[in-house]
Each structure stands twice: as structure tokens, then as C-alpha cells.
Amino acid sequence: MNNIRRLSDEDFKEYTRLSFEAYPAMYSQMSEEQIDGWIKRMQEAQSEKGDIQYYGYYRDNRLLGAMRTHIFHINVHGVEMLAGGVGNVCVDLTHKKEHIAKELMEYYHGLYRELGAPIVLLWPFRHDFYMKMGYGYGRKYNKYMYRPVDLPRGSKEGVAFMGKGDVDALLECFNRYASVTHGMVYKKRRFFERFLQRYKIVGYRSGDRVEGFMGFNFKKLDPDHPLLQNIEIEYMVYENSTALSRLLAFLQSQLDQVERVVFMTFDDDLHYVSADPRNGVPHIFYINQESNVQGVGIMYRILNKELFFTKLTQHSFNDESLRVRFNVSDSFVPENDGCITVHFVDGKPKIADGYDVEVSLNIEYLSSLLMGVIDFKKLWTYDLAQVSDEEYIDRLDRLFHVSKKPETIEEF
Structure with missing residues (x-):
């Protein structure tokens, strides 16, 4: 049994x-x-x-x-x-x-x-396996590798190593960032208690507030060479440009000790902070030199589409007014399968009857769309979403577009 x-x-x-x-x-x-x-x-x-x-x-x-x-x-x-x-x-x-x-x-x-x-997350060992269970792709993650000398010099005032006495300040900094960043998961105190055991943590403090920090370790490049290492940053959170510039100045000052600083981040534009955007790997394709590598990691799944829209009644989807009937295929969670009609009034969603346009798609693509990972027009172009009237494609694209894609910094 x-x-x-x-x-x-x-x-x-x-x-x-x-x-x-x-x-x-x-x-x-x-x-x-x-x-x-x-x-x-x-x-x-x-x-x-x-x-x-x-x-x-x-x-x-x-x-x-x-x-x-x-x-x-x-x-x-x-x-x-x-x-x-x-x-x-x-x-x-x-x-x-x-x-x-x-x-x-x-x-x-x-x-x-x-x-x-309304929503669940996972880190897949195989994306295709979990996509069959209704999980949609999350945002691509970047890995940059820059020489310290190419990072901006500047003041390091307020920069210091963080210790046990800084746990609450680190937690507050992270959760302030999470509160204004779509996709972020809020942390609890015990995370930072363990965080201190796993990483070297350097933070920027303004007054009595930590406003940015990074968790990193040194990685040896050659087992037979004791003087070659990189800094690998797995966590980097900053609330303002001052915090970022102070942390970058700290990294720049390590030029005598490390070969490269490795950033792992959702930031698609980080190559702008380096004087040389190349990552040191001699890969070239059609006269383009490699600046970073990307990976597809975390996946999102809307588990209850009615509840998901209900929770977002005060969020405006770009002030668009449109009545949409979603024909959603969800073979793995039958209770979530089927149609739902949503009226967007000045962008705010409300479940109701009557529609202007029908959109048909699988739950994995609806999940990525509503999380802002991909625009509607891309899904339609890739034949992953269908519409009853193509005159509405541009309006649907504007409806679901986000200025900043989700960041989910959470390991589990």
C-alpha cells in the first residue's frame, strides 16, 4: 500500500x-x-x-x-x-x-x-521535467567575471565586515529590498545566522543602518598555486547607488590579491560598471566577445489562478483597461484547469463575466507571463499563446509588460 x-x-x-x-x-x-x-x-x-x-x-x-x-x-x-x-x-x-x-x-x-x-517555486534539476508539471521559466541569471582594476575606484567610507552583532541590521536591509522588489522572498533571522557561517560578509552602513551587503568567498584557481584566487559573490543587495559604489570600491581595492571578481546576479546591465566588459574567456561569436554567461534557474507555478488574481486587485497592470478570458490548460492540477475571465480596469484586475478577447495558453506560460518573465507578444510569436482576435496583441503586450523582471534570491 x-x-x-x-x-x-x-x-x-x-x-x-x-x-x-x-x-x-x-x-x-x-x-x-x-x-x-x-x-x-x-x-x-x-x-x-x-x-x-x-x-x-x-x-x-x-x-x-x-x-x-x-x-x-x-x-x-x-x-x-x-x-x-x-x-x-x-x-x-x-x-x-x-x-x-x-x-x-x-x-x-x-x-x-x-x-x-497562489504560487509555488522550485529549482529544477531538469527544466523540461517540471515544465510538464506546469512550472514556467524564471528570469535568466548572470555570471560576470571582472578584473578588480576595471571596477570603479571610490570611497570605502562605511564599508566593513559584518559579524554576529549585525544579523538584525542585515535582515532589515534585505527585507527592505525585498519589499520594493518584485519576485523577492522575505528572509527570517535564522537565515542570516547561518549566512555568517557560510560567507564572508562585507556591508555598507550609513549611520546605524546597513544599506547594502554582499556575501562572498575566495575560490582557489589552481590547486598547486597558493596565490591565485577569485572572489565569488553569491549574494549582493544594495538599496541605493551610494551603497553599490562603496561595495564596488571595496572590490576594486582587492586588485593585488584576486584575479577576478565573479558576480552572480539578475542584473542584465552590470557590464556597464566595468571599464572592460569582457569576462576574460576567449569566446567570440559574430564579432561579439563574451561579457557574461547566463543560466535558467528558478521556476514559478501559479497554483490557484483565481486566488492569484484576487490577491492582485490593488495592483495596476500598466493602467490598461481590457476584459480578457483566459483559457488555461493545467493537466497536472485539475482544479486549476479551465477558463477565468478577468476585467482589467485602469490596470486593476477583477474576476467577472464578459470579455473582449480570449487568450489560450498552458499554465506554465501563464505563470511566466504574469510574473513578468516574458512579454505576451513573445509568447504569441513563439506560438505558445493564442488569441481570438489579433487586433488585441499590442494591448495585451502592454498589459503584461514589466519595467523590471522578477528577482528571486532564495536557495532551497
């Missing part, structure tokens, strides 16, 4: 085995002591019944698959929404292709619909 339920304490050792087999490269360096510590932390999180929970797929009381779920609060177009996250989905290698992952995901979707989450 098959069933899905929360893991009990005695199941976590088996859960780690499933995790190691599912993600061998990710967990290959863990010692027995680290594994024991990981199990203890998971058991504590499970007993607290907080934002992180673990669920298992059992057959005849044997654990054959598992997942970790998260409760988030995300900024969607300036509106704070409850959101779900799922990670570390794993299946016993001897029981793959038995729809265990599919059943875990179905359970996860049902769980978060009951909790009232």
Missing part, C-alpha cells in the same frame, strides 16, 4: 541515503559528523512544524521517495503572497519510473492549495 506522510525521526537516516543517491555530486564531500549534524537539524525542523517540513513516499512502510517543503512569503508586483517551495525531491534508484516523484509533487500541490498559496 502506498501513502505519503511527514517523516518521523527514525526515517531521516534513510532520507539521507536517498538524497546521496539522487544527488551524488552535491553531497559527496560530507563527513559522518556532518551527516549526523544534518540529520539532527532536519529532525529539529520537523518537530517544530515550522516553515520547513519533510515528507516521504512509503510503500508497505518502506521509504522509497521524499521531499522537503518550504513556506515562503514572496513579493509579487508589490503584494506579499504566501508561496510554497519544494526541494531535494529524491527517489530510490531501484524504484525510478514508478511515478513516485509525480505523486510527491501532486501531494505537494494539494498541500499548498489547502494552505492558500
